[in-house]
Amino acid sequence: MEVVSVTCALIFLDQKVLCAQRSEAMQLPGLWEFPGGKIEKGESPEDCLIREIKEELAISINIIGSLRSNEHAYSDVKVIRLMPFICVWGSGKLKLVEHQEVKWLAKEELKSLNWAQADIPIVEDLYVNWNNIQEQLVEYNREN
Numbered sequence: 101m102e103v104v105s106v107t108c109a110l111i112f113l114d115q116k117v118l119c120a121q122r123s124e125a126m127q128l129p130g131l132w133e134f135p136g137g138k139i140e141k142g143e144s145p146e147d148c149l150i151r152e153i154k155e156e157l158a159i160s161i162n163i164i165g166s167l168r169s170n171e172h173a174y175s176d177v178k179v180i181r182l183m184p185f186i187c188v189w190g191s192g193k194l195k196l197v198e199h200q201e202v203k204w205l206a207k208e209e210l211k212s213l214n215w216a217q218a219d220i221p222i223v224e225d226l227y228v229n230w231n232n233i234q235e236q237l238v239e240y241n242r243e244n
């Protein structure tokens with residue numbers, strides 16, 4: 101079975117993370133995800149994510165870390181390997197090119213959304229590691 105590798109960005113700002121709602125024109129319409137997309141041939145996961153975020157949200161991001169990947173079988177023939185990265189906003193003004201809506205959520209609000217199935221373990225990991233990630237962000241901001 102083919103496993104499709106997909107990167108996604110956990111973009112943090114002021115102790116909140118950016119969550120995006122898939123539009124009716126996309127697969128999994130109306131469900132919430134972390135923005136990103138499929139890795140193209142010859143592309144590194146990081147390059148893919150930077151490209152996808154530019155395409156989808158018109159901003160550039162800096163990647164500062166990652167969480168563990170999660171594999172989810174949407175069907176017998178479709179397995180997604182979702183690879184989450186911890187990111188901060190680099191430059192540009194946010195514009196929704198593909199998504200229907202975005203929300204900036206605090207830790208306690210994370211579980212209130214109707215997430216795509218592949219994201220559920222990632223949301224759980226994010227919840228559990230939230231304070232650690234905030235420390236990484238403080239450290240990154242001190243150095244940059």
Ligand SMILES: Nc1nc2c([nH]c(=O)n2[C@H]2C[C@H](O)[C@@H](COP(=O)(O)OP(=O)(O)OP(=O)(O)O)O2)c(=O)[nH]1
Nearest residue numbers: 106108127133134135136137138180216217218219
């Ligand atoms: N980007 C992203 N995709 C996700 C998440 N969770 C999840 O199940 N997916 C699925 C939805 C899609 O089947 C697949 C990613 O495809 P996509 O349509 O967003 O990516 P893409 O822009 O590269 O796709 P394409 O239209 O060029 O084929 O992964 C997530 O958090 N972020």
